[in-house]
Amino acid sequence: MAINDIHEYMANVGKRAKVAASTLAASDTQTKNLALCAIKNAIIDHKDDILSQNAIDVANAKNSGLDSALLDRLVIDDARFDGMVASLNDVLGLQDPVGEIEQMTYRPSGIWLGKMRVPLGVVGMIYESRPNVTLEAASLAIKSGNAIILRGGSEAFYSNQAIARCVHMGLKAANLPTDCVQVLKTTDRSAVDSLITMTDCVDVVIPRGGKGLIERISKGASVPVIKHLDGNCHTYIDKDADNQMSVSIALNAKTSRYGTCNTTETLLVHEDKVDILVDVLSAMAAADENMQFRVCHRSQSVLANAKLNIIPATEDDWYAEYLAPILAVKVVTDIDEAISHINHYGSHHTDVIITNNYADSQKFIRQVDSSSVMVNASSRFADGFEYGLGAEIGISTDKIHARGPVGLHGLTSQKWIVLGSGQVR
Template sequence: MNNDLKEYVTSKTRAAKQASRKCSILSAEEKKQALKRMGEAIWDQRRQIFQANKADLENALNNGLSSAKQDRLLITDRRLEDMIQGLNSLAEYNDPVGEVISSFQRPNGLKIEKVRVPFGVIAIIYESRPNVTADAAGLAIKAGNAVVLRGGKEAIHSNQALVRAMTDGLAKTAIPVEAIQFIERTERDSIDILIREKNTVDLVIPRGGAGLIRRVVKQAHVPVIETGVGNCHIYVHASADLDMARSVVVNAKTQRPSVCNAIETLLVDQEIADEYLPRLGKDLVAKGVQVRGCEQTCRILQDQGSLEIEPASEEDYATEFLDLILAVKVVKGLEEAVNHIRKYGTLHSEAIIAEDASAADAFLNRVDAAAVYHNASTRFTDGAEFGFGAEMGISTQKMHARGPMGLRELTSYKYVIRGNGQVRE
């Protein structure tokens, strides 16, 4: 392994570790002011940030990145304002550090409290969404941690500009600028080095595609929280309100197709397929959605004008498209829908559209995912939509954190015991 690269990465994690010790004892007010200064600095340096983002977008176009991936890279006025608003909102949230989760007293007089504490150093490995840079840094700081950011090479200029702004903001506060570290070197080996730094990194959170997450889980020597891969489904039950089903499906697929909580597969009950799919097909044509359908879906939609449709493969049902592509399958009922989701789902977000309350309850109880919905779009699986503020990602595992990871999910805990001279006999 490249010794120069290893020394570069470990210098970043060592600096973060040193900074984390100070971050862990900062007051709530100090952290609040730090987040506000970070947001102000992003606004003050917005011209440089947009210029950096333009360079990334030009590279993406030259390298043939898809329109969906270009959308993930893009920083618009609104998205920049959302980053700043996210930091300002986090600033106002209750500080999780020091929160007493539970307390009790033992018969021998010992008073025991379970208290939230920071993790220490959190490494975030992510791909082509610059907003993650601001969200991750803000969340880590608010929860009393230092953070090491390793973004994708496609967003390198945007991320550099955002980190420069945020550390300039921190320089005006009690928080050391070393609390935000950014890995500027884009060699793939930098990831492997980072996730093996068990002496200086306390937690790794990968955000991105299945390949990135598998790589991190397989290679890490540091505890990992898996996030993000979203092969999400909506099942339209026989009892569904078909107008509602059209609206929800179109939103879940097209409102922002490049994100992990957009649906990739639609399951339609065979009792309503002949009536529902032609109606939906018109909506999909209007939104430019391509369909990969089962044999019955293709038969029903074959006369649907300009709708792009082709037979679905096994791979299509297992794919997170992150694009205007929708796999569709007609199923024989709830049992088949649930079994399909069990086979292909990624434990992220799953939904049923149904007026039959017992069918909805059965779906919600039997489907294993971080978020399960009845009569609503999967696009709501999001920290801000859940009222958590910004999020570090959507955890699809079951240990420690599941679903949108907000501030509390970025803390651990310790037991604080107070006595008056007790000894164990």
């Protein structure tokens, strides 16, 4: 859509969002759930339109040579469509956090005080590919009482607009303003520059995409940002790990999908378990003949006779988020070296230990500084849906406000409330 004055357009979007946020914040759970039910029905009724618009986006993306990881995220097939509907159902079933009062305490003065959950207000979200995010973000925002401004990538423009039309149908059915969810009708990058500096209208910005996008948003934003830069996730096979479990978890963590931020990018193996390397890497190579392994010098001797695509790792490989059939591999002396490596090179997203040693598992989860730390489970579980959040609006590696998958509670804040009966100080 051609818009002559982007700054004026965005100012109007922000003002409308702020007004809509007030209406939505005052709405009860029944009204919000009515909107979500109507959105679900509209999505199902207009499946053909959504898939056809997505096909246009995919065709355009292929012609423009879009990166394979982004192309994978762009596609909506029948299974992913069903997943979108299931996610919406999950959000419908979640308890509404708005208005929850916690930690009520009686004070000697006679007052009672506690904390009440309230919406953040207006959320701005910038994201790439993944048109399913449009629906997930909209549903989470509505349920948590927030208005949201969504700026998807140009590669998903038609898909996002088709989903937005269904969202607006649902909001109208519940007599809520359609401005509660606004999907920008422009792909002009200057719209993003406006969005992230609209401190008078926007309360928080959530970027979801590649490291370059998130770095640009973080540096240019005057609105608070909830972010994670990349997903350099690790799986560490400890000295007391079960062999079969190690192969199964590592295989899933790396090869189930490459284009996700919870995919394992580095495999660490205790020196007492180096013999398992051939089994683990061979299983990955069998799953994908294009798998390449970038290995440390200690790994090379162990893998010398294995028929695998191996090259020596460089320092840069320990920092890399490949989003591709590439895995960095390192043999470590002990759990302390594994923890040190993860905290130094990792992105504080998701890290895994495979072990039957309770003391080691506890040491790992206490000392690894990441938003999700797992014992004997695939890193691919780091996801709002898998965590029972219904969906997620993103994963935060920040330490302030929200950390890990951000669901309904992550889209709320708390305010102190005081209940008295005439007390004065």
